[in-house]
Amino acid sequence: MKSIIKNSLLIFLLAVSYISFSQDKSMSEIEDMKYMVEEEKMARDVYEYLGDKWNLRVFNNIKQSEQRHMEMMQNLLEVNKIDYTISKEKGVFFNKELQKIYDALITRGSTSVLEAIEVGKLIEKKDIEDLEGAIRNSQDDFAKQVYSYLLKGSQNHLRAFNRQLSRY
Structure with missing residues (x-):
């Protein structure tokens, strides 16, 4: 009976230390998470803007995916x-780099349908690069699973923009 209690206590302590350890994130991992949530918002907001402007289904479909x-x-x-909150306003970002990117992409994508599709490709290529970096930086298996899922989505989005571009 003592060994069962002792083993149970040991398992409990290991579980508690694992949970505590798994919640300890490096600053780099935390910054990646904060950046990625805003990058996904940036993509969604750009696609919403360009979808409204050009009335292309590809933007409206991918916008919904970016929301998820x-x-x-x-x-x-x-x-x-x-703790991190993103702006509820469309086209407004706390990350200054993403704000500049958003502004530049909206301007570029407004010039023509072809440029709008190229903007979509640029967003997805950047997203792929950033997600691959976040996967490399993370020690958390759950975070890696989330990033990997998003990575597959971005690869699908890039293919969709390439298909759309081939029609012009």
Whole structure:
């Protein structure tokens, strides 16, 4: 009976230390999570703007997917008890780099349908690069799963923009 209690206590302590350890994130991992949630919002906002401007189905479809990606990243932040709120305003970002990117992409994508599709490709290529970096930086298996799911989505989006471009 003592060994059962002792083993149970040991398992409990290991579980508690694993949970505590798994919640300890490096600053780099935390910054990646915060950046990715805003990057997903940036993609969604650009696609919404360009979808409204050019009335292309590809933007409207992918915009919905980006919304889900954004929600997944917000969930990942919540699970890790990382307090971060994104702006509820369309086209407004706390990350200054993403604000500049958004502004430049909206301007470029407004010039023609072809440029709008190229903007979509640029967003997805950047997203792929950033997600691959986040996967490399993370020690958290759950975060890696989320990033990997988003990565597959971005690869699908890139293919969709390439298909759309081939029609012109």
